[in-house]
Amino acid sequence: MIRLSRQRIEELKRFLQETKVDRVLLPELLDHLACEVEERLWEGEPFEEVLAALRGEVTVAVVQDLNHNPLKLLAMNASMNEIIFEGRNKAYGAYVLRSRYPRNIRIALMCVLLLMALAVALPKIFGTEGSGKVTDRMVETDLERIFLKEQEPEVVLPPPVREAVPVQKQVRYLPPEVVTDLVEETPLPTIEQMETAQISAQNVEGENFTEDLILPPTEMVGPAKGDVIELKGMEEKEFLKAEQQPEYEGGSEAFRKFLEKNLRYPPQAARANVQGKVFLQFSVMTDGSIANVEVIKGIGYGCDEEAVRVVRLMPKWRPGKQAGRPVRVRYTLPIQFALAE
Amino acid sequence: MKPVTNNNEYLRGTLKTIVLNLLAEKGRMYGYEITQEVKEQTQGTITLTFGALYPVLHKLEQEGMLLTESVEVDGRLRKYYSLTNQGTATADVKTQELGRFLDALQQLISGAGPRVIPATV
Numbered sequence: 001m002i003r004l005s006r007q008r009i010e011e012l013k014r015f016l017q018e019t020k021v022d023r024v025l026l027p028e029l030l031d032h033l034a035c036e037v038e039e040r041l042w043e044g045e046p047f048e049e050v051l052a053a054l055r056g057e058v059t060v061a062v063v064q065d066l067n068h069n070p071l072k073l074l075a076m077n078a079s080m081n082e083i084i085f086e087g088r089n090k091a092y093g094a095y096v097l098r099s100r101y102p103r104n105i106r107i108a109l110m111c112v113l114l115l116m117a118l119a120v121a122l123p124k125i126f127g128t129e130g131s132g133k134v135t136d137r138m139v140e141t142d143l144e145r146i147f148l149k150e151q152e153p154e155v156v157l158p159p160p161v162r163e164a165v166p167v168q169k170q171v172r173y174l175p176p177e178v179v180t181d182l183v184e185e186t187p188l189p190t191i192e193q194m195e196t197a198q199i200s201a202q203n204v205e206g207e208n209f210t211e212d213l214i215l216p217p218t219e220m221v222g223p224a225k226g227d228v229i230e231l232k233g234m235e236e237k238e239f240l241k242a243e244q245q246p247e248y249e250g251g252s253e254a255f256r257k258f259l260e261k262n263l264r265y266p267p268q269a270a271r272a273n274v275q276g277k278v279f280l281q282f283s284v285m286t287d288g289s290i291a292n293v294e295v296i297k298g299i300g301y302g303c304d305e306e307a308v309r310v311v312r313l314m315p316k317w318r319p320g321k322q323a324g325r326p327v328r329v330r331y332t333l334p335i336q337f338a339l340a341e
Numbered sequence: 342m343k344p345v346t347n348n349n350e351y352l353r354g355t356l357k358t359i360v361l362n363l364l365a366e367k368g369r370m371y372g373y374e375i376t377q378e379v380k381e382q383t384q385g386t387i388t389l390t391f392g393a394l395y396p397v398l399h400k401l402e403q404e405g406m407l408l409t410e411s412v413e414v415d416g417r418l419r420k421y422y423s424l425t426n427q428g429t430a431t432a433d434v435k436t437q438e439l440g441r442f443l444d445a446l447q448q449l450i451s452g453a454g455p456r457v458i459p460a461t462v
Contacts, residue, residue, distance in 0.1 A: 034415075062391065297426055
């Protein structure tokens, strides 16, 4: 087999770039062409001839077709017209009418829009000409003196004096709260303390609580947890590829070690001598946790279940980021099962 | 002699199935390998063109039937395609469907009856 030199490959790449191929498609198409050229060289054709042949085959039109809609099916490749008129008389006229139809429609639309714009603009054009004819006139008017009534000062009422409400005795009794750091603990009040006081969010020394004195309950509000700003739009969307891809905390080396430590070869797979890759897909949430683990391609014999188990075992990842914000990313991960020789 | 390759008309509807079926058979292939395999198996009767194959591969990938892996070979990135579990199931169904369709076509072309009369030379 003949291997193409780097120089030849560059030449092919330049040729492909001339056809304005999409950057995403370039490596794949380059490899395809290189394979084809290698094959033809092997068959004895000179390089220049092969390249000339390819120029005929891989035209700008073909590549553009791939570019514009890389997901286009072959069935859609030929336009509807080509399908209808395959093997029929194209010269008769209907084919020409049909194929020119989109262009004609576009031209017609442009014309209509232009006319509309002209129609709207016309009065303005004439309007500016007409304004010159209006002559200015002077009208004399006598100004009367206006006397303003003096305003009486508003009577400011003193604020109503509120009767002093006797403060009730209160005891701090909050529902327990899970905290990460050990905070100063307030001992729970004893039953005796609570019997003579009202339950509230803070300790207030005051009058003993009695049944016959009913006061509005003090507000049960815990300390504020700071402002929480939620960016729902970003979080709800799941990315297939983020600007900054999620990563195992510690990088690929740490991940390899983690796998080595935790991945066990399923005995039935080892017995059946099954090897290969299990492809998993999972969501890396904004906080780095792993969810929705799914096997998209497995090799069976317990390997799929083992791979899922280990992935669920993983510590939190570094979440993917889009525009600097952590986002949910769907991540595909191959896990290799290989038996030692 | 160059074989007649104007089969595009028939190829259009079946290309997807052909690709799925080939991948089910071979496991992992890249684009050029697929064209060569088709050419070889049909002795050159069917040749897939550049512009026909890749849209189908990309479409199938988008639909979640195929999985891709890029591997560096001779300094070039080679994109390998293989079937996902969903792709394997679809390949099965599609191949069976096509088989039934071909049988029906055979009956249509060979005349009223299901029997095929061998032509005498």
